[in-house]
Amino acid sequence: MDAAAEAAEWFIGVFQLGGEWFVAVAGGILPTLIILLTAVNALVSFIGQDRLDRFAALAGREGVQYTFIRYLALPVVAVFTLTNPMCYSMGTFVPERNKPAFYDAAVSFVHPITGLFPHANAGELFVYLGIAAGVEALGFGLGQLALRYLIVGMIVIYIRGLVTQFIVDRMSARREAAAATA
Amino acid sequence: MEGLNSVLEKVGRGVGGVVGRMYQAGRDAIDVVIRTILPFIAFVGLIVGIINATGIGELLANTLSPLASSLAGLLVLSVIIAIPVLSPLLGPGAVIAQIIGVLLGTQIADGNIPPQYALPALFAINPQVGCDFIPVGLSLGEAEPETVEVGVPAILFSRLITGPISVIIAYVFSIGLYS
Numbered sequence: 122m123d124a125a126a127e128a129a130e131w132f133i134g135v136f137q138l139g140g141e142w143f144v145a146v147a148g149g150i151l152p153t154l155i156i157l158l159t160a161v162n163a164l165v166s167f168i169g170q171d172r173l174d175r176f177a178a179l180a181g182r183e184g185v186q187y188t189f190i191r192y193l194a195l196p197v198v199a200v201f202t203l204t205n206p207m208c209y210s211m212g213t214f215v216p217e218r219n220k221p222a223f224y225d226a227a228v229s230f231v232h233p234i235t236g237l238f239p240h241a242n243a244g245e246l247f248v249y250l251g252i253a254a255g256v257e258a259l260g261f262g263l264g265q266l267a268l269r270y271l272i273v274g275m276i277v278i279y280i281r282g283l284v285t286q287f288i289v290d291r292m293s294a295r296r297e298a299a300a301a302t303a
Numbered sequence: 304m305e306g307l308n309s310v311l312e313k314v315g316r317g318v319g320g321v322v323g324r325m326y327q328a329g330r331d332a333i334d335v336v337i338r339t340i341l342p343f344i345a346f347v348g349l350i351v352g353i354i355n356a357t358g359i360g361e362l363l364a365n366t367l368s369p370l371a372s373s374l375a376g377l378l379v380l381s382v383i384i385a386i387p388v389l390s391p392l393l394g395p396g397a398v399i400a401q402i403i404g405v406l407l408g409t410q411i412a413d414g415n416i417p418p419q420y421a422l423p424a425l426f427a428i429n430p431q432v433g434c435d436f437i438p439v440g441l442s443l444g445e446a447e448p449e450t451v452e453v454g455v456p457a458i459l460f461s462r463l464i465t466g467p468i469s470v471i472i473a474y475v476f477s478i479g480l481y482s
Contacts, residue, residue: 212444
C-alpha cells in the first residue's frame with residue numbers, strides 16, 4: 122500500500138513540477154510579451170507593406186555592397202516586421218540564384234533576435250529564454266547577453282549568406298556542366 | 304463653420320484609424336499568445352516535468368554539461384548538430400533546441416556551466432535552425448523547384464562550416480561577459 126501511495130505521489134509530482142514551471146514562465150514573460158507584441162504589430166501596420174517592398178527591391182542588385190542588404194539588412198528587417206515564418210516571403214525580391222542564401226540568413230536570425238525582440242519568433246522563445254533563465258538565476262542582468270546575441274547573430278547571418286551563396290554557385294555550375302556533357 | 308467641420312471630421316477619422324489599428328494589433332497579439340505561445344509553454348512544461356521526475360534530465364545534463372563548459376566541447380556539439388542527415392531531424396519547431404536550452408539554463412543556474420558560456424552555447428545548440436523548413440521557406444520566397452534542389456544540400460553543407468564558425472565568433476564576443 123505504501124509503495125502504491127509513493128508511486129501515486131511520484132505520478133502527480135511530474136505534473137506539479139510541470140505546472141510550477143508553467144506558472145513561472147506564463148506569469149514571468151507573457152505580460153511584457155503581450156504589450157510588446159501589440160506595439161510591434163501596430164508599428165508594422167503603420168509602416169505598411171508598400172514601404173517594405175520598396176526596400177526589399179534593393180536587395181536584388183548586383184555588387185558587393187548589396188550583399189550587405191541581401192544577407193544582413195533585409196533578413197533583419199524581414200524577421201523584425203514579418204516575423205517567423207512569413208519573413209521568408211521576402212525572398213521573392215531576391216534573384217533566383219540568391220534565394221537559398223537569403224533563406225539561410227533569414228532563418229538563422231529568428232533566434233538571435235528573440236533576446237531583445239521576442240515578438241519576432243514568439244513560438245520558439247526558449248532557445249534563448251531557457252539559457253537566459255540560468256544566467257538570471259545567478260543574479261546577472263540579461264541586457265549584455267541579449268545585445269551580444271543580437272550582434273553575433275548579425276555577423277553570423279552575413280557570413281552564412283556568403284558561404285551558402287558560394288556553395289550554391291559551385292553546385293549550380295557543376296550541374297550545368299553535367300547537363301552540357303550529357 | 305464648414306471649414307471647422309471638415310477639420311473635425313479629418314481629426315476624427317485619423318484618430319479612429321490609429322485607434323483601430325492599435326486595437327487590431329492587440330487582438331493579433333492575444334491571438335498569438337493563445338494559439339501559439341501558451342500551448343508551447345504547456346507542452347514544454349510537461350516535458351520539463353517528465354525529464355526531471357524520471358532522471359532523464361540529469362542524464363542529459365550530465366552528458367551536455369561537460370560539452371557545454373569548454374570551447375572544444377561546444378565546437379564538437381555544434382558539428383554533431385550540423386551533420387546534414389541529423390540537422391533536418393533536429394529542426395522542427397526548434398523543439399529540441401528549446402529543450403536543450405532549458406536544460407543548459409538549469410545547469411548554468413546550478414553552477415555546472417560557467418555563465419560566460421551562455422553566449423557560445425546559444426550558437427552551439429542551434430546550427431540546425433530551419434534545416435527542416437528549407438523547401439517551405441524557399442517556396443514562400445517563390446523559388447523554382449530547381450533552386451530548391453540545389454538549395455537544400457547547399458544550406459545543409461553550409462551549416463557544417465558556419466555552425467562551428469558561429470560558436471567561435473560568439474566565444475570571442477563572450478570575453479568579459481559575466482566575469
